[in-house]
Amino acid sequence: MSAWTVIRHEELGSAQASIEFTSIPQTYTDLVLVLSLRTTTGTAWSDGKLEFNNVTTGYSTRTLFGSGSTASSITETVLNIRVSSNANTASTFGNQMIYIPNYTSSTQKSVSIDQVTENNATQALQAIYAGLSDITSAITSLKVTATSGTSYAQYSSATLFGVTKGSSGGVTVS
């Protein structure tokens, strides 16, 4: 049996400001969120944010990103989801992969994000993030919200996977 299970897949039939997964089953070990997003407005790219359990504070992130000309590092207090915008190449969506281990635990939640704002031009962004949420309860919902004044475009999508640890093949651990 595969360790990865699709919990839910959403594809937008029309633009909307956010994508939310609620009532996340507590039966998996880790969560993986895979996003394909584009906003209806914006400039070089568009910011957004990922939040857990409708909690808006207590996030910290260290980001390493490259723009095609420079590499930089910044600190943020949100889990920033940077995506392609309406200013980018047509029919092009940015991709994000977000890994959240031990999402049901009573400890703080570490978050790993890999993302790119796809654009067939000089302004595109590839970034990796290490994030931390001080939520010490289980994650039961998560929400990705476009920055104020814009929305995620039709055909944007989000897939939430559950990853389950287990044993097979005779591998032992000590």
Place this chain on the structure above:
Amino acid sequence: MPTATYIALANTTLTSAASSVTFSSIPATYRDLVLVVTYNSVNEFILAEFNADSGNNYPFVEMWANGTGPANSGTGTVSGAYIGYSAQNVQQQGIIHIMDYSATDKHKTCLARSGAGFSLAAVASRWTNTNAITSVKVKAQLGNFAIGNTFALYGIVS
């Protein structure tokens, strides 16, 4: 029904502090291995030692950042494939992907991502050995993993 390709092999959650966790008897059935580690310790290099080879046989190249300075890059050789570095006692994660682990005609290459809300790193490592990997020892280079730290090994089917 789709064919399962990402298989859970073994896992553990520490109930007491330990300097290492070892996965043994890894079959040559899969193409790649993926190891997911969550840890919280201070000033530790977290490494993956293959087949009990504790020599400095793991060259690496890395890029890392802490959010307050420029992006950094470096190289080195250590006694295990680089998973991460813990600079503060907060919950952190490290994920290392070990490619072609069962091959006997090549050195073993690994890609790792690690960090938490204060620093992050992306590292490429290589074990300079052509033997198939049959054991993986995850070790804290200077001290111990803490109670509650988790270790999960997965195999990816070709």
